[in-house]
Amino acid sequence: MKRRDVLTAGLTGAGLAGAGLVTTLAAPAVAQTAPELRWRLHSAFPRSLDALYGAAEMFARLVGEASDGRFQIEVAPAPGGESAALLDGVANGTVEMAYSAAYYETGRDPTFALATAAPFGLNARQQNAWMLQGGALDLFNEVFARQKLYALPGGNTGTQMGGWFRREVKGVADLQGLRFRIAGLGAQVLAKLGVVPQGQAGPDLYAALEAKTLDAAEWIGPYDDEKLGLNKVAPFYYYPGFWEGGAMLHFWFNAQKWGELPKPYRAIAQGAAAQVNGDLQAKYDARNPGALRRLVGGGAQLKPFPQEIMEAALKAANEIYADLSAKNPDFKRAYDSLKSFRNEEYLWFQVAEYTYDNFMIRARARG
Incomplete structure (x- = not known):
């Protein structure tokens, strides 16, 4: 056909x-x-x-x-x-x-x-x-x-990366005053933790990091980030992009x-x-795994966000959602639908998807 x-x-x-x-x-x-x-x-x-x-x-x-x-x-x-x-x-x-x-x-x-x-x-x-x-x-x-x-x-795009940082972040205190390129509701969440959100377009991120007018920037993930060359101007590569x-x-x-x-x-x-x-x-x-290997091989320091930051960001997100839901009926209807759907999805994912993936990831680590 x-x-x-x-x-x-x-x-x-x-x-x-x-x-x-x-x-x-x-x-x-x-x-x-x-x-x-x-x-x-x-x-x-x-x-x-x-x-x-x-x-x-x-x-x-x-x-x-x-x-x-x-x-x-x-x-x-x-x-x-x-x-x-x-x-x-x-x-x-x-x-x-x-x-x-x-x-x-x-x-x-x-x-x-x-x-x-x-x-x-x-x-x-x-x-x-x-x-x-x-x-x-x-x-x-x-x-x-x-x-x-x-x-x-x-x-x-799938789950995105948390972005490139010119210096290490070990806790919420390290986010204070951080000039971070981030879009959407993620910008509002991180602003509550002391981040100063910035709105540069993808092609402008390299120059901004190099000139130190940005302290950190997120874009998408390894395949696109490699194309933008962000690893050359910010060595710490954090994950996951919990806002996406x-x-x-x-x-x-x-x-x-x-x-x-x-x-x-x-x-x-x-x-x-x-x-x-x-x-x-x-x-x-298909393309992110190879790009991630190349980035790490070239010196990128891959790091998970500290649990303290993840927990503080979740609390901030829930506060923002409650505030927006009180002010905006369309947002409330959409977010209530998302929450209900998410709860049902994870009921299923934790039974089969997560269990299977977790087993295979551990088996891969054992060789």
């Missing part, structure tokens, strides 16, 4: 996203009735970060192939590298689409952050399950619609443009997004 036939799918995206399976709609049926469209997609990520930028390129290519070239999407980096304004451009119709992380829009509405990742939230598999089978995607799209946006899941247990990216559409798409094109876009959603996680899972 040709990839084009597979992607021209009459599906909701949610039902079969994880499996990458769709039902077939003959391509000629699309060609006979569908108009020719030329859309633009702006990516929050530069071309140099090939996994993330490549996700948008893969989406555009699959849509083009499945529509026999009638639905073309041109991919480009955010104009001027300004990822923070991407969704404004989509909402006002300046551009039809974007590829970005919802938590970049925490200032717009903190509810957006939960669509990507929350401190001490869900891991990648759980985030995907919550989004696609736990009702979260519909919940978020109700919120997004008020801002003229519609979103489809577009991949996950499973960071989900999204394809963003102007809501009116999405509603006006012919149904076959919406199905094609859903199928393409579903394929990217699985592919991005696979890329990071």
Whole structure:
């Protein structure tokens, strides 16, 4: 079966996203009735970060192939590298689409952050399950619609690293005044522990660490961090990134443009997004181990966050969630859903997933 036939799918995206399976709609049926469209997609990520930028390129290519070239999407980096304004451009119709992380829009509405990742939230598999089978995607799209946006899941990085530090942190006291590049709700959590959050873009982190205008920076994980060269200017590599247990990216559409798409094109876009959603996680899972070996081999000092910091951050996160829930009904509805889903997921994960992984990790250590 040709990839084009597979992607021209009459599906909701949610039902079969994880499996990458769709039902077939003959391509000629699309060609006979569908108009020719030329859309633009702006990516929050530069071309140099090939996994993330490549996700948008893969989406555009699959849509083009499945529509026999009638639905073309041109991919480009955010104009001027300004990822923070991407969704404004989509909402006002300046551009039809974007590829970005919802938590970049925490200032717009903190509810957006939960669509990507929350401190001490869900891991990648759980985030995907919550989004696609736990009702979260519909919940978020109700919120997004008020801002003229519609979103489809577009991949996950997996649990991220805690970042690169120019000096060692042994406890909460070492966080006082630390200038740390961090986004989303994680920035608010660490601010309660004395960190001074910074908002630099990924490509700017090396220069900021080298110039010592940053004391620490987190980006994603070994594969991308190696590309940015962060190990050359900050030797201590901490884990885990407890603020991003499973960071989900999204394809963003102007809501009116999405509603006006012919149904076959919406199905094609859903199928393409579903394929990217699985592919991005696979890329990071496959590429991070080798990158981590190279980084450690090159002198990076791999360290876990001290238990004191983890416990203090969890307490701070719960305080922030309680405060936001009291002020924002949308946030409360989304976070209550996340908490309930997380509790059920770990009921299962501790029985089979954790037990199996723990055994295999120990067996590997024994050789």
